[in-house]
Amino acid sequence: MAKRHIVQSSTQSVTLIILLMGILFFINILSYRLFMRADLTEKKEYTVSESTRNVLKSLGDIVNVTAYFSQDLPPYHAGIRTQVEDLLSEYAAYSEGNLNIEFVDPSADEELKARLARMGIPEVPLGEIKRDKQVISMGFMGIAIQYGDNGEVIPFIRNISNLEYDLTAALLKVKDKTEKIIIWVGESKTDQQDPEGHYFLHEELNKTFVVRPMAPAQVTVIPKRTSLVIVDGSSDLPDRALYAIDQYLMQDGKVIVLTDRVTLNPDQGLSAASTDQSIHGLLESYGISIAKELVADRSNAMAMFNSGMVRFRLPYPFWPKIGRLGFSPDNPAVNQLESLVLPWTSPLSITGQVDGRTVVPLVETSEVSWVTREPFDLNPQQKWDITEDDLRKSILAYDLTGRFISYFSGKPIPKDPSAPLTAGEEEETEEEIDSSTDQGRLIVVASTRFITNQFLSLHPENMMFLQNIVDHLAIGNDLIGIRSRQVTDRPLSFGTTDEKAVESKKTFHRVMGTVMIPILIVFFGLARTAMRKQAKKQREQGSKETHHE
Amino acid sequence: MNDVLAIFRREFRSYFDSPVAYIFITVFLVLAGWLFYSGFFIMNFASLRSYFDLLPWMFLFFVPAVTMRLWSEEKKLGTMELLMTLPVRDIDVVIGKFLASFSFMTLTILLTFPLIITVFALGNPDSGPIIGGYLGAILMGGAYLSIGMFASSLNENQIIAFILGVVICFGLFMVGEGFVLMRVPGSWAAFFQYLGLGSHFRSIGRGVIDSRDIVYYFSVIFFFLFMNLRALESRKGH
Structure with a gap:
C-alpha cells in the first residue's frame, strides 16, 4: 500500500514538473515575441537614433528592404539574424508604413543566387565546428534596398554594430539619386x-x-x-x-x-x-x-x-x-x-x-x-x-x-600640364x-x-x-x-599632471575599493560577536540569580 | 506572509551569527576589487565592464557556497524535522530561506560600491551599463541561488551540495556560451543561447533592461524553487 502511494506521488511530481516546464516555456515564448525594452545608456546606443528616425519619417514613398539570409547559418551568425530582425522591425515601426521588409532564403534557388551575385550580395564562407572539426559552410547574410530603379546593397553583415549606420546611409543613397x-x-x-x-x-x-x-x-x-x-x-x-x-x-x-x-x-x-x-x-x-x-x-x-x-x-x-x-x-x-x-x-x-x-x-x-x-x-x-x-x-x-x-x-x-600648347596654337584663356x-x-x-x-x-x-x-x-x-553614439573610449582623468599625485590617487582608490569595506565588515562582525557574548553573559547571570532566589 | 517574514529574519540573522558571512563577504570583495583594479588603470577606461565580466565566474563558486548549508545543515543538525513539523507551510520556508540568501547576496553585491565611486571620481562613465550591470548581477545571482538551494535540498552533505550546485550552475551557464554554441546545430543555437544564464546577464549589462531577460530569470528562479519544494515534499513522503 505504502509502495503504491510512493509510486503515485512520484508520478504526480513528474507530471507537475513537466506541466510547470510547459507553462514556463509558453510564457518565455510569449515574452520573446511581446517585449519591452528600456535603453539606459547615455547616448541610447541600442535604440534607433533620432537621425535614423528623421530619415525614415521623410521617406515619403515605399522602399523595399530584402534581407537575404540562409536558413541554416552557423550558430554565431544565426544570432546576428535575430538582431537584424529586431533592428528592421524597429525601422518599419518608424517608417510610417513606407518600408517593406522581407526575409528571403536564397539557398535553394540557383537563379536567385546568380542574380544576387550580380547585385553584389555573394554567398560567403562561414566557419563552424562540427564533430570537433572546423568546417566551412556557405551562406547568405546580405541586405538589398530598392527604391524605384535605385538599388543599394549591404553585401555581408559581419556584426550588428555598424548596421544602423549602413542601413540609413543606404536609404539616403537610394532616395537621393545623385552620386x-x-x-x-x-x-x-x-x-x-x-x-x-x-x-x-x-x-x-x-x-x-x-x-x-x-x-x-x-x-x-x-x-x-x-x-x-x-x-x-x-x-x-x-x-x-x-x-x-x-x-x-x-x-x-x-x-x-x-x-x-x-x-x-x-x-x-x-x-x-x-x-x-x-x-x-x-x-x-x-x-x-x-x-x-x-x-x-x-x-x-x-x-x-x-x-x-x-x-x-x-x-x-x-x-x-x-x-x-x-x-x-x-x-x-x-x-x-x-x-x-x-x-x-x-x-x-x-x-x-x-x-x-x-x-x-x-x-x-x-x-x-x-x-x-x-x-x-x-x-x-x-x-x-x-x-x-x-x-x-x-x-x-x-x-x-x-x-x-x-x-x-x-x-x-x-x-595645365595635360594640355601642352603647340606652336601656333592660341592659348585658351581660363576664367578665374x-x-x-x-x-x-x-x-x-x-x-x-x-x-x-x-x-x-x-x-x-x-x-x-x-x-x-x-x-x-x-x-x-x-x-x-x-x-557618434558608437563611443568606446571614456578615458580616465586624474586632474593633475604630477606623476606622484597620480600614483597616490591610484593607490587611494585601490585601497578604498579593495580593503576598506572588508575591514569595516570585520569590525562589524567583531563588535556583533562581543555584543552577543555580553548579552549571553547577562542572560546567564540573570538566570543564575533567579535560580538562587 | 508573517511566516515567510519570520523564516526570513531567522535565516538572515543566522548568516551574521556565524563567521561564514564575514569570511564570505571579505573574500568576495577583496577578490573582486583586486581583479578589477589589476586591469582598470592599464585599460584606462571609466567603466565597470571588467568587474561585470568576472561576476558570472565568481558567482559560480560563491553562490553555491552561500546556499550549500541552507538545507544540508538543517538535515545534519536534525533541525529539519523540527522545521518541517512547525505549523508553517513548506512553501513559506522555501521562500523565506530564498529571500534571506537573496538579500545577503544583494547586500554583498552592493558592497562593491567603492568601485562605482572610483569610476565616477576618475572619469565620465556611462551610468546605463552600471545600473544594468548591477540589476543583471542581482537577477543572475537570484537564479544561481535558486539552483544552489535546490542542490542543497538533495543532499545532507554540504560538500556534495556545493559541488552539485556548481555543476548545475556551470551547465546552465555554459549552455549559452560560444564554446557550446559553436558545437550545436545552427537551428538550435538561438534556443541554447536563450537558455544560458550568462547571455541574459550580458544583455542587461549593456544598459538595456529587456522584459525577455527579466522573464527568463524569474522563470529559472521559480522553476528551481518549485523543484526545491518537491524535493522537500518527497522527503516528507518518505
Whole structure:
C-alpha cells in the first residue's frame, strides 16, 4: 500500500514538473515575441537614433528592404539574424508604413543566387565546428534596398554594430539619386598591407560615397559637382593642383586639408625635420598657418618602440590624445566624440584676415600640452625640460565657413600640364574666380598620419572623427548622430599632471575599493560577536540569580 | 506572509551569527576589487565592464557556497524535522530561506560600491551599463541561488551540495556560451543561447533592461524553487 502511494506521488511530481516546464516555456515564448525594452545608456546606443528616425519619417514613398539570409547559418551568425530582425522591425515601426521588409532564403534557388551575385550580395564562407572539426559552410547574410530603379546593397553583415549606420546611409543613397563623389588629392596608397596606406579609410568612405583618388600631378580641374575634396598633404602639390583646389573652393566647394609641418625620416630612426609645402601658402592665404613645431601632451596614447631585440610600449607625448573636452562643444561633427589621437602634429593658428569667414577651432589639446622646436628630439624617454609657463593648449583642427578670397587673385594662372600648347596654337584663356560666396567650407587638420592603415588599426576612433567631418561637409548632419553614439573610449582623468599625485590617487582608490569595506565588515562582525557574548553573559547571570532566589 | 517574514529574519540573522558571512563577504570583495583594479588603470577606461565580466565566474563558486548549508545543515543538525513539523507551510520556508540568501547576496553585491565611486571620481562613465550591470548581477545571482538551494535540498552533505550546485550552475551557464554554441546545430543555437544564464546577464549589462531577460530569470528562479519544494515534499513522503 505504502509502495503504491510512493509510486503515485512520484508520478504526480513528474507530471507537475513537466506541466510547470510547459507553462514556463509558453510564457518565455510569449515574452520573446511581446517585449519591452528600456535603453539606459547615455547616448541610447541600442535604440534607433533620432537621425535614423528623421530619415525614415521623410521617406515619403515605399522602399523595399530584402534581407537575404540562409536558413541554416552557423550558430554565431544565426544570432546576428535575430538582431537584424529586431533592428528592421524597429525601422518599419518608424517608417510610417513606407518600408517593406522581407526575409528571403536564397539557398535553394540557383537563379536567385546568380542574380544576387550580380547585385553584389555573394554567398560567403562561414566557419563552424562540427564533430570537433572546423568546417566551412556557405551562406547568405546580405541586405538589398530598392527604391524605384535605385538599388543599394549591404553585401555581408559581419556584426550588428555598424548596421544602423549602413542601413540609413543606404536609404539616403537610394532616395537621393545623385552620386556623391569625393576627390582624394594625394598618392593612391590603397594596399591593405601598407601601414602608411589608406585602404581602410577608402573602404569605409566608399560605403557612402564614390571616392576618386587623383595623384597631385594629375589634378588640373575639379568638377563643380564634386561633393568634397580631401587633400592628403603628405606629398607636395604642384601649383596647378593648388589652383584647381582653390578654384573649386571659390565655387562654394567643400575641402578638407590634412597637412603636416614636420616630416619624419624613416631611414634615420626617430628623426624629424620641418618642411615647407605649397599647401601651407594656400592655407595662409585663407588665414590658417601651421607652426614649425611639434605638439607634446601629457594626455597621450601609448606607442610601441623597438630597442634591439626588445619591444616595449610607452606613453608617447608626441601622440596627443584628445579627450571629450578637446572637441568643439558647438560643432555637431565633433561634439559627441570622446577620443582622437593625432600623431606628430603641429599647432595651427589664425593669421591675417579672416573677414567674411567664421573660424571655429574643432580640436584642441589638453591644458597640459606644450610644443617643441627644431632640432626635434622624438625619443620617448627623454628628460623633458618644461615649466608650468610652457604649458598651453594647441589647436589642431579648424573649421572655416564663409567667403574665401582666391590665393591666385592677381597672380598668373598655373598652366595645365595635360594640355601642352603647340606652336601656333592660341592659348585658351581660363576664367578665374576671385572669391567664393559665403558658402565656402574648409576644414584643416594638422596631421596626415592619423588615418593611415596602421593608425586606424591602433585607434579606430580616428576613423569616426574623419567620417564625421566628411559627412558634415558632404551630406550634412543626417548620419553623424548615428556614428557618434558608437563611443568606446571614456578615458580616465586624474586632474593633475604630477606623476606622484597620480600614483597616490591610484593607490587611494585601490585601497578604498579593495580593503576598506572588508575591514569595516570585520569590525562589524567583531563588535556583533562581543555584543552577543555580553548579552549571553547577562542572560546567564540573570538566570543564575533567579535560580538562587 | 508573517511566516515567510519570520523564516526570513531567522535565516538572515543566522548568516551574521556565524563567521561564514564575514569570511564570505571579505573574500568576495577583496577578490573582486583586486581583479578589477589589476586591469582598470592599464585599460584606462571609466567603466565597470571588467568587474561585470568576472561576476558570472565568481558567482559560480560563491553562490553555491552561500546556499550549500541552507538545507544540508538543517538535515545534519536534525533541525529539519523540527522545521518541517512547525505549523508553517513548506512553501513559506522555501521562500523565506530564498529571500534571506537573496538579500545577503544583494547586500554583498552592493558592497562593491567603492568601485562605482572610483569610476565616477576618475572619469565620465556611462551610468546605463552600471545600473544594468548591477540589476543583471542581482537577477543572475537570484537564479544561481535558486539552483544552489535546490542542490542543497538533495543532499545532507554540504560538500556534495556545493559541488552539485556548481555543476548545475556551470551547465546552465555554459549552455549559452560560444564554446557550446559553436558545437550545436545552427537551428538550435538561438534556443541554447536563450537558455544560458550568462547571455541574459550580458544583455542587461549593456544598459538595456529587456522584459525577455527579466522573464527568463524569474522563470529559472521559480522553476528551481518549485523543484526545491518537491524535493522537500518527497522527503516528507518518505
